[in-house]
Amino acid sequence: MSRRVLLTGGASGLGLALVRLMADRGDRVLAVDLADDRPDTIPAGVEYRRLDVRSQHDWDAALAWVRAEWGGLDLLVNNAGIATGGRIDVEAISDWERVVDINLLGVARGCHTVTPLLKEQRSGQIVNVASLAGLVHGPGMASYNATKAGVVALSETLSFELSPWGIDVTVVCPAFFRTNLHESFAGKDAAMQEAGVRLITQARTDAAAMARIVLGGIDKRRKIVLTEQLGRQAYLTKRFARPLYERAMLAQAKRLARKAGQDPAEFLP
Numbered sequence: 001m002s003r004r005v006l007l008t009g010g011a012s013g014l015g016l017a018l019v020r021l022m023a024d025r026g027d028r029v030l031a032v033d034l035a036d037d038r039p040d041t042i043p044a045g046v047e048y049r050r051l052d053v054r055s056q057h058d059w060d061a062a063l064a065w066v067r068a069e070w071g072g073l074d075l076l077v078n079n080a081g082i083a084t085g086g087r088i089d090v091e092a093i094s095d096w097e098r099v100v101d102i103n104l105l106g107v108a109r110g111c112h113t114v115t116p117l118l119k120e121q122r123s124g125q126i127v128n129v130a131s132l133a134g135l136v137h138g139p140g141m142a143s144y145n146a147t148k149a150g151v152v153a154l155s156e157t158l159s160f161e162l163s164p165w166g167i168d169v170t171v172v173c174p175a176f177f178r179t180n181l182h183e184s185f186a187g188k189d190a191a192m193q194e195a196g197v198r199l200i201t202q203a204r205t206d207a208a209a210m211a212r213i214v215l216g217g218i219d220k221r222r223k224i225v226l227t228e229q230l231g232r233q234a235y236l237t238k239r240f241a242r243p244l245y246e247r248a249m250l251a252q253a254k255r256l257a258r259k260a261g262q263d264p265a266e267f268l269p
Helices: 013-024 054-071 093-121 142-161 190-201 206-221 229-240 242-259
Strands: 002-007 028-033 047-050 075-078 123-129 168-174 225-226
Touching: 002 013, 002 054, 002 093, 013 028, 028 054, 028 123, 047 054, 054 093, 075 093, 093 123, 093 168, 123 142, 123 206, 123 225, 142 168, 168 206, 206 225, 225 229, 229 242
Parallel strands: 002 028, 002 075, 028 047, 075 123, 123 168, 168 225
Antiparallel strands: none
């Protein structure tokens, strides 16, 4: 059955890959992104609008379009986001404010905007794209981890809150995959950004393969979608083998400190 879909960050990366899959199977898709003009990447037959997830005005305009053109909405995919990384004493507070406004409040604005319509329908699905970083919190990524953990918490909350109206909520927590996400890095901690770029650009899975996995989880209306074995192992290790998880995270933190030219042993009592 064809669905009416609003998807943010739809002009590149995972968002574009999902748009293509959905359009190919007959869904009606409104892809939104930051470009004023329709990007060449958007497939024929897919609608496009400019939407900055930081702007409530843009969200209200998109909702008005959906009501006028489609008379309802079956699926909201909050996919837009940016990459960030930095040690707590290096990353600027302005960088924190930017990533919170996009990665967390951008998702919250989307949920806040469409929920009245979904309640009127007594049906629908909200999909929030978080990250494995929302579940497994490695060192040197405090701002990114915090926003993605917030998206996980928001999604779990809404899965209970909206259930009485027949609305399902799914949170997607992919590990690293090849995409253009690294292009959004900005900030003062060059060492962490270098590591982040390497993890993204050298990942085995590309956006198209990740989109197929994600869409399968969306179709099954899962509450949480973990996209690969490595992510599942890390999450289960944290839950059920906490000492092993902590040793791995502490070892990672020591490697990060040494790479930054600081021997952790110098600071031990």
